[in-house]
Amino acid sequence: MNDGDAESFFNSCKCGDLSQVKELITKKPELIKETHPEDGNTPLHVACIDADQKREIIELLLAHKADPNVPNNDGNTPLCVLCDCGTTDLKIIDLLLSAGADINVSNSKEGYTPLMFATQKYKNYDVVHYLVGAGASPHPKSHMGDTALHLACRVNDENTIWLLIEEDANPNEKNNAGNTPFHELCKGGNTKAFEILMDANADPNLTNEDGKTPLDIAKAHQQSHLVAWLRNHEFGRSLSVPLQVRRKRQNNNNNHSSGVVMMVGMVAVAVAAAVSYYFKFKRDK
Template sequence: MASDDCRKDDLLEDNRTDSGIDSYRSILKSEERREPSADFSGPRDKCPAGEERLDSAYGSSSITVESLSEIVVGCTLSSAQEERAQSSELTEQEENLLTTITEDGDTILHLAIIHEDRFIAQQLIQLFPKEVLDIQNNLYQSPLHLATYLNLTDVVKGLVEKGASLELQDQEGNTALHVACQHGQTECATEMTREISPSKLAPVLETQNWRGLACLHLAALNRQHQIMKLLGKKEADLNIQEGTSGKTALHLAAELHDITSVKLLLSRGANVDAAMFNGCTPLHLAVGRQDAAIAHLLCQSGADTMLRNMEDETALDLADGNDDILALFPFDDIQISGRSVVSVKF
């Protein structure tokens, strides 16, 4: 278990944008690199249930909405200042703004988003170079993660247009698109995928969080049908397997008795006979959960009723005498695993 934790920490370190402020400052002054936060020691413990609200900077930071406004006033770059920025000659005030990080690892942009100040956030997005936009705080949240969680669609749009990375993962392994899929932030998901080609979006859609879930899995688990449609249009792999048991989104929908998702996935070409690591198909799961409606839909879509899992069971073996489900299987006076299936009429 300890080795698993070490591997997770290594993955976190690999996926964290390392001190973008430091790299930017080194460009400005070529001075010695500093750490983002004096007390940084890796990801914090997961917040208790019901306390998903971002990080300790929210509500506890000494920087208020009013002080944010005061800090930002006069710092929006004019055309002349933009030219200076391009030549690495910023004023001291602008440099201080760029290089400010709280003990929680938040930049002033993180804080503006946490305070849901869209106007200041947009100004900072225009002011900051891309390296700063991608800085992750001590919870490995980028500004894009926070803007998505808070459903600040216009801020998400501004960040994406400025080139903020979609591939960064937070301490749970979630990208910002994972967050949108989990919480049903359809407009944010739309902005993150609008102008990106399928080839560039594919790695993001295939990224699994630390629970082995890709974006489509989270959308299915949370019955986010609009986002599932969006991901389908963006050519997401409908048959991608989650990392723990090999379930596809269709398996998850069958488990949840979510016939809407089942119909949606089948209509877009999901593999009706996809097998989990243990050999179970969506039909195995539907029958095992006594869901005749979904089992019927899967059979109508061509599900193979004779496929066996690693326990050498067909879906019929799991019917457990349910007449509605037994009626789906085309057997006449045949015994399966010692049980009689008699006179089924079609």
């Protein structure tokens, strides 16, 4: 980038000046391929920062063949930048994907995919749901060994946790520190999120590289309400029973209760019949 037009083009994409972007792109179409010397961002990267007010600019850049898969110096593509900046505009995501953006690309800095960037944002369910529906995988791991489920548990987003579990995310996957998503949740989660992991057969007895269980983590982070909840639910014992076994036991209990009720009913009918026969016998005499 060695001229004033290029600098103006980047500034216009950053500030959302659509008319200036149109003017410059008509004057010098090659500006689309410029990269900033400081961070390696293209104009499309810049437009994807705080993008919700710049949809028309992004659409214009893509219409002029801006490449959605060019990485910047951190290895982030425009889709990574978009998800990292917390967009809520699903149409912009669709524009990038329709232009050929790789939905499962990982950056070079953290090893994050667009889905990982989205899941680390609290209450970002709609974006996560859209990405998953478009083919984003919950299984890739970052350079630290985190999956998208680790990140969702870290920000205590129960809706996203549920969604990732529905997409077969592994609740017992360990990161480089040996922490499972359960460990991450115990740093400050809520009991509803615990129940989601419990029903997905998360193992509460797994230890991390320091030999700590999720309960140990809850204690270390002074999460007294979580410690109490875990103890009340016999954490480390009953919760380690697989979900299907717990359901079978529950069904057996229900069946047993139904059998008892049916037996009592039969006895009551028999007693009523005996009483009726007794009085009929007395009348006949």
